[in-house]
Amino acid sequence: MSTSTSSPIEQHPDIMEMHARSERATTGVVGQAAEALGVLCGVYLAASPWIVGFSDLTALATSNLITGVALALLMGVFGNPYERTHAMSWAAFCIGVWTIVAPWAVTGAVDTTRTITSNVIVGAVACLMALGLALRGVIGIRRL
Template identity: 35%
Template structure:
């Protein structure tokens, strides 16, 4: 009983309410919506890229891109649907982008990756990492502005 009372008091704490409102404002801004959409598109493209660039015959890199693409796409979808909850997870996108960038050399160790695979993953990884940093930057920028106002 006492746990529920403390839990409800925490949910109405002024600083927590203010933080939620700040995150909602950030998530509904034009740049945030653009970044969320681009992250979702990058994830979808990463997932389908083995078939677009015609390297689906190489199982390791195909499975890698499919899993990373689905992960990035789901995070992007989460950012679009529930940004106040997902902004804390946005930092995961940048390391996934870096992984996409280096994956052709790490995953295809038994045989060398074709130029198409390398170019696809390098560009896709770089774009995904930059989008991840942009998503994190939106959150950090809002937190800094809020601290400056206090």
């Protein structure tokens, strides 16, 4: 019977330093502003069918409600700083892309400009915010 004195991989100095660098990169003012923007995008996306006035398009309204809540929770609640820069930002990017294509994918044809405009703008902002977080995490890790 042998006892191992090695620490688990999570306690490895290189892993600890990588987590610390990532945390420094994502807890700055820009990272926090991007997260706040992501939460606001999610809340707006969830409420947009009633704000913009397309709640009668039930499938699209449901899609926006679900993806909006998911985006707000993703950006505001889940994850620690290391995951936030990687998996969470790419998931937020996918939600943004879905938001852009949802008016056509869910309803087939949308006849209101305000519906398309709302979804395209909030989807593009979500995509840019997610890319900014992902790139900031990568650049911050390399630079620090």
